[in-house]
Amino acid sequence: xxxxxxxxxxxxxxxxxxxxxxxxxxxxxxxxxxxxxxxxxxxxxxxxxxxxxxxxxxxxxxxxxxxxxxxxxxxxxxxxxxxxxxxxxxxxxxxxxxxxxxxxxxxxxxxxxxxxxxxxxxxxxxxxxxxxxxxxxxxxxxxxxxxxxxxxxxxxxxxxxxxxxxxxxxxxxxxxxxxxxxxxxxxxxxxxxxxxxxx
Numbered sequence: 001x002x003x004x005x006x007x008x009x010x011x012x013x014x015x016x017x018x019x020x021x022x023x024x025x026x027x028x029x030x031x032x033x034x035x036x037x038x039x040x041x042x043x044x045x046x047x048x049x050x051x052x053x054x055x056x057x058x059x060x061x062x063x064x065x066x067x068x069x070x071x072x073x074x075x076x077x078x079x080x081x082x083x084x085x086x087x088x089x090x091x092x093x094x095x096x097x098x099x100x101x102x103x104x105x106x107x108x109x110x111x112x113x114x115x116x117x118x119x120x121x122x123x124x125x126x127x128x129x130x131x132x133x134x135x136x137x138x139x140x141x142x143x144x145x146x147x148x149x150x151x152x153x154x155x156x157x158x159x160x161x162x163x164x165x166x167x168x169x170x171x172x173x174x175x176x177x178x179x180x181x182x183x184x185x186x187x188x189x190x191x192x193x194x195x196x197x198x199x
Contacts, residue, residue: 077175077193080109083186085179088125091195092173095126095166099199100173102164104137105192106149108156112185115152119145119180120189126164127171134174137162151180151187163198 016036017025023036035041044050077091091102104122112118122137136147143149143156150156166173173195181187 076195077191079192080190082120082177082179082189082191083181085120086175086177086191088174088176090172090174091124091193095171095173096197097167098197099163099165100126100195101161101198102173102193102195103159103161104139105159106139106157107190108143108149108151108153108187109190110152110186110188111154112152112182112187114182114184115150115187116183117180118151118182118187119148120151120187121148121178122191122193123176123178124162124164125172125174125176126166127168128165129167132171133164135162135164148178149189151189152182152185 014029015027016023024041025033026036027033079086102124104124106120106122108120122139123134124137125132125134127133137160138147139149139158139160141149141156141158143153144158149158164173175193177189177191179187179189
């Protein structure tokens with residue numbers, strides 16, 4: 001049901017979109033379409049999607065996932081206090097064919113009294129026309145040796161930006177880590193990964 005605000009003397013009024021006795025959306029007096037409750041209602045669904053959106057200035061959002069199909073699994077990675085390897089995990093299930101930009105940031109979060117050979121590395125996976133592919137992320141930063149980040153010192157960090165081409169929607173974008181513990185103490189790390197489809 002659509003209702004307009006009570007008319008005033010010469011003042012522009014808004015329009016409300018109601019379901020039962022509750023207003024859900026509104027067009028305010030400045031002609032802005034907006035939900036009546038912050039961060040609660042969606043435009044479309046996984047099975048009923050608007051075809052195209054046209055924006056003249058900007059899009060504001062905490063996270064933008066550009067994906068040709070429904071994003072059914074995964075998303076940006078933000079994990080801290082890690083003290084073991086992470087098994088292969090989906091960033092994006094059934095990634096559509098296209099080029100993806102992936103950004104990785106890895107940091108050592110704790111000191112070890114005896115680090116020894118403690119280290120962590122990150123691997124990403126995807127699929128091209130000949131099958132599944134994996135690659136150790138070529139980290140750059142402080143405390144990096146052969147693409148692995150030394151653990152046991154909070155001065156160490158690494159980052160990388162890479163692009164891959166996924167050639168089959170049956171493939172998923174994935175990530176995993178390898179982990180070698182400190183000789184004495186607990187090597188701890190944090191991992192952040194974002195991705196976006198470029199084309």
